[in-house]
Amino acid sequence: xxxxxxxxxxxxxxxxxxxxxxxxxxxTGYPSLFWYVxxxxxxxxxxxxxxxxxxxxSNKGFEATYRKETTSxxxxxxxxxxxxxxxxxxxxxxxxxxxxxxxxxxxxxxxNP
Amino acid sequence: xxxxxxxPKFQVLKTGQSMTLQCAQDMNHEYMxxxxxxxxxxxxxxxxxxxAGITDQGEVPNGYNVSRSTTEDFPLRLLSAAPSQTSVYFCxxxxxxxxxxxxxxxxxxxxxxxTVL
Numbered sequence: 001x002x003x004x005x006x007x008x009x010x011x012x013x014x015x016x017x018x019x020x021x022x023x024x025x026x027x028t029g030y031p032s033l034f035w036y037v038x039x040x041x042x043x044x045x046x047x048x049x050x051x052x053x054x055x056x057x058s059n060k061g062f063e064a065t066y067r068k069e070t071t072s073x074x075x076x077x078x079x080x081x082x083x084x085x086x087x088x089x090x091x092x093x094x095x096x097x098x099x100x101x102x103x104x105x106x107x108x109x110x111x112n113p
Numbered sequence: 114x115x116x117x118x119x120x121p122k123f124q125v126l127k128t129g130q131s132m133t134l135q136c137a138q139d140m141n142h143e144y145m146x147x148x149x150x151x152x153x154x155x156x157x158x159x160x161x162x163x164x165a166g167i168t169d170q171g172e173v174p175n176g177y178n179v180s181r182s183t184t185e186d187f188p189l190r191l192l193s194a195a196p197s198q199t200s201v202y203f204c205x206x207x208x209x210x211x212x213x214x215x216x217x218x219x220x221x222x223x224x225x226x227x228t229v230l
Contacts (some may be wrong), residue, residue, distance in 0.1 A: 032217050034165040034217065034218075041145075041201055041223075042224075043117075043155075043205075043222050043224055044205075045219045046218045049217055049218070051217065062179065089155065089156065093217055099144040099146075099159060099207050099209065100158060100171075101158075101219055102158075103148075103155045104155055104157075105153060105154060105155035105158075105180070106155050
């Protein structure tokens with residue numbers, strides 16, 4: 001079945017450092033890919049998405065590119081801030097017509113001043 | 114705009130007790146779902162519904178029951194609580210993929226933290 005594997009944390013960075021969180025997936029067909037973020041004590045919220053190969057999703061300085069050849073959707077940010085401290089989830093929506101999302105296990109990011 | 118509202122936010126139960134986690138959304142979403150979040154396990158789908166009167170099992174349905182009598186509400190029932198059900202529960206909703214307004218985004222509630230002693 002469909003699955004998502006993402007880099008397990010925790011990840012600790014200093015402010016203004018470069019961030020990469022790796023995400024790879026297994027799915028039949030052409031899934032849509034998502035990154036969700038969960039701030040402490042809150043529910044998940046959509047950070048960015050890509051619906052087809054070579055699409056780049058971007059939001060709040062974060063970017064991820066849908067790479068079908070490597071089945072990857074790595075999250076990157078050039079300069080992280082303390083306010084980016086959160087748990088990040090990679091997710092996919094599989095077969096066409098299904099609303100279900102399959103999530104990775106999450107990566108906790110802590111950014112120190 | 115309330116979005117997805119979950120109640121209660123915190124609950125402590127004893128083994129064997131039953132309870133219902135409430136979920137309501139005011140966005141006229143067809144799709145609603147329940148996930149549980151456990152350390153090192155990510156989010157796992159418990160049950161979901163694609164519309165009123167229709168429910169289906171997710172990845173980890175055992176010990177849980179759901180119903181969908183209205184578009185707005187999707188309660189999750191624990192029939193006989195067990196310590197293994199200690200978790201944070203999230204309700205999430207979205208438009209159907211068959212609607213033009215569907216963007217693929219799931220909208221989440223703030224979560225319900227359940228402890229079973």
